[in-house]
Amino acid sequence: MNRTVKIIKADGKKEFELIEQLKQRSREVEDAVVLSVTEIIDQVRQHGDEAIRAYTEKFDKVSLSSFEVPKEALKKAYEACSIRDSLSRAAENIFAYHEKQKQNGYSMTREGVFIGQRVRGLHRVGLYVPGGTAAYPSSVLMNAIPAKVAGVKEIVMITPPAKNGQVDTNILAAAYIAGVDRVFSVGGAQGVAGVCLGTETLPKVDKIVGPGNIYVATAKRLLYGSVDIDMIAGPSEILILADDSAKPRYLAADMLSQAEHDTLASSILLCRSDSQAEKTADELEKQLLLLSRKEIAGQAISGASAIVVCDSVEKQLDLANLFAPEHLELMVKNPFDYLDAVENAGSVFMGENAPEPLGDYFAGPNHVLPTSGTARFFSPLSVDCFVKKSSYIYYTREALEKVSEDVIKIAEAEGLTAHAQSVKVRFENEIR
């Protein structure tokens, strides 16, 4: 039988080559996209709302008299939303999980010294929400709630209008539940430029977050520095580490849940026997047929996906840490025995009752996670991403005098005499 998925037998070489090769995959941004987005940003900078209106007509095929979605529309959408109770229960879990991430400032005293760090929510944050089939209410919750918990004063959502000028009901309902302050039906690079630069009607934000197509991602990248941005996400990934207790049906279902996102998505299974590998491969064939997005999932499974048969749990853990997956499933009997050895992973799903979609939608941890091996040094989206910190320093004259010698010595060793002088001047005779 001609299987969709590759099965590789670990031999100390092939498996490492595979992982390295999969890590290399990334979306290339064509120069044409950069050029076109640069033009859009320039137009929005120069012409504000007028430019945004023109691009909305061109790209979204809709002419809007006003960009802002009235506040009442959010409440109405919530009342009309068929999944509002499920979304509300999810939001409750997400709020509870993120509340724990809230950092307080601190202060310290020594004799005559008062220093500390202050933590404040950002003033205004933009949240991009894609339109069309990629309009995900879960994404609204996951991006808006940490900002809300951080104390951001105003969360501004932007999303492209449908051809009838409307915004998806589930999206508006999620915005209502999460406490989004204002919603504007503008999207694409023009929407991103609008809130990053500010226009007559769009308020200027300090940071913009949320997923988007290549035009949106490029706009964020080009405007980074004048505002902050979240990570630019690569294609989604799951790596499943299985022992012999893992059921091929579950393994296949979980691989497919990631694969349906994107033809470039990567689903990797590290298992322990040929028969488990083969049974899972067979399950993939069967389950693929049942999916509404089977074309996409099939391409992902035959593409950047693989089943690797490993001869030891150490090998499995080495490969997992090397790949540093966005999602790691520990499909093993005693997942708590493995957690400590996991060095690099965005989110860890432990045991057979924690399929990845549970985390995507409901459990509470954030679903915005580092991709493409960046879990080695990046972290999930969190409350920390929506705060700014400042330090402060107060010394009495006596306290400064006590350390003045040390400060002057270091400054002079560094050849910075004006640094030294700013301390000296405070202790010289006031009349020269």
Place this chain on the structure above:
Amino acid sequence: MNRTVKIIKADGKKEFELIEQLKQRSREVEDAVVLSVTEIIDQVRQHGDEAIRAYTEKFDKVSLSSFEVPKEALKKAYEACSIRDSLSRAAENIFAYHEKQKQNGYSMTREGVFIGQRVRGLHRVGLYVPGGTAAYPSSVLMNAIPAKVAGVKEIVMITPPAKNGQVDTNILAAAYIAGVDRVFSVGGAQGVAGVCLGTETLPKVDKIVGPGNIYVATAKRLLYGSVDIDMIAGPSEILILADDSAKPRYLAADMLSQAEHDTLASSILLCRSDSQAEKTADELEKQLLLLSRKEIAGQAISGASAIVVCDSVEKQLDLANLFAPEHLELMVKNPFDYLDAVENAGSVFMGENAPEPLGDYFAGPNHVLPTSGTARFFSPLSVDCFVKKSSYIYYTREALEKVSEDVIKIAEAEGLTAHAQSVKVRFENEIR
């Protein structure tokens, strides 16, 4: 008298124009630099140590048999260092301040549910330290200590060798005090590429931090994504908010301490009277003459610097928050009355006994701060910059069953049937 510094009288317009104009200034990176750094990175990727050796001969004019500085050399440098006691006392304060930033992980339970967040130090971090006259031991302390506190397993310092092949004694002493693990005398774009990509002798890092010239900054920018980097710093800034109690001598000295860093540095004084503005301008002339770096400081003072006479404290605070300075001095009688109204600043220096160099070297807070108005959304370098977080999720079968309906509903509303399927498969009849 022809003064070096501009004095501007706030009129509701001029002062805002000035601030906006000063915020625009930035270093332009020439295409030639990007091309040349791209070439260096490619060579290092292909030829490893051999390429680094060749570039070291070309740029640093020194031929090294081994890149690594032996561990004993650090201790010896410490023993020979004339400012070691001052550096040790500074390090003690910096350690104490950053210890408070350490975040623990957390976990939460609900019935049958165990979720949480884990926080770990990065595995290996690179610290770039410039050579020559910009070899600042304070910078070693400020970059290495938060990494140490975060629990980074290995801190690798790289710094260009002098023509005699040696590394500056104060730099090595600071590395010894901060607990740097390994030191390599390689610098420039080739050094950055070496540790970001890994070579035969240079270990591959997960993140690289530290200041550097335009080649170093460009290499960091180009390698971002395969490793994490710290902020790319713009020119340094100080904004001083003064009331009538502030002494012109102190004001001038503090403006100059920032100005001596760089001809592009910006020193702004917001004061309350013409006479205070004029007296400070006169002091600037006098004190400039005394400085070893008077050329640089003079250019900065006549360049992106100014004294603005404001008619109210509200105006002063508005301008300060708009500029969002790296360093903010509150040179006022009761600085604690102002702190709450400060929205955007990297570090706040309160009262006349907290000159900026006190924070640069000694008080404890980090001196790596957001520049160019980015204090609106960026924060000082901190322990958070050297950790990676992972979430984890464990559910019992019963707990999953209880929420399965919610997860399936949201997945189906999003059109992601494989997501729904990964939950369903766990509760279907096992024999199909």
